[in-house]
Amino acid sequence: MLNRKLALPVAGLLAGVLLAGCGSSDDSDDKNTVKVAISAKLEAFAPLLVGMELGSYADQDLDVEIVTAAPSDAMVLLATGEVDAVFSAPSAAFFNAVSGGSPIKIVAPGMFPPENSRSGLWVSKDLAPGGTFDPEKLRGETVATAVGAGAPVSMVLEEELERSGVSAEDVKFQTMGATDILVALESGAVKAGWLSDPVWLEAEKSDDLTFAFGQPEDITMGAVLFGPTLLEKDRDKGARLLAGMRSAVADHLQGAYHDDPEVRAALIEQLEISEDQLDKLPELVFPPDLAYPAGLTDRYQATYARQKGVLVYSDPLPEDEVIDADLAK
Known part of the structure; x- marks a missing residue:
């Protein structure tokens, strides 16, 4: 079953450390250094990684320092000012932290999926007779x-199930590692699993697995989060970081950007992958205006509110409490 208590200790930890007065990166002599936390070097973070390689942030007199941290740890680092920004997701832990007074906000979206992406729910042929996915067959199954x-x-999962007349209560959920999901699907241990980039590329090779559905093209599951340093202490630095990001996206990450020799070299260097591996991945969609979709935080909160014990507050937070859209303008 899903670990439905995951958000609660994170929110409690955040509430406790906020009063600790930990120093931020701006306490250092180098006022142009900005620390950004990511979970791993993924193409979803190309606005950061490619921008670093091609000088988008240097043009803003910024020296970007990457900190690798798990999402839950990154939230604590952000709230305490140990890192300035996080490329992560608007999880329940994020909303819980904001509701508890944590000075963190969304300032820009993550990536949007391309049409040819097959990152999403994959199912066994038992659930897709003749290659056609039947959502009704998910009742009683483990995802x-x-x-x-x-x-x-x-x-994404719950909204898609509901459109098909299947309640999330009709499905069991199990958490496991990204590559373990593919192994479980291939072995028959589970009949449905969400595969992300680049794991789904292996699923495409199997005659026993079928792509059911993925992330809708009009939403992003990622976000750029700023903490107290860039939201309050040094908004100019925050604006410059977003200006560098906007430049990286507009100048290098539009259309078939894998075909651009400079971008291609930057991705291969930063992601530590081969030319062949890059060729198998679809280009992602990055909005050059860095606008976060209106109403999306409401949808996330509505889903989390239905998941027992996940949110620690009752009334949904309005957009202006969780998004700072001014810095990206």
């Missing part, structure tokens, strides 16, 4: 995901 309750992927 494996790499994240538990209170994560954006849970919203």
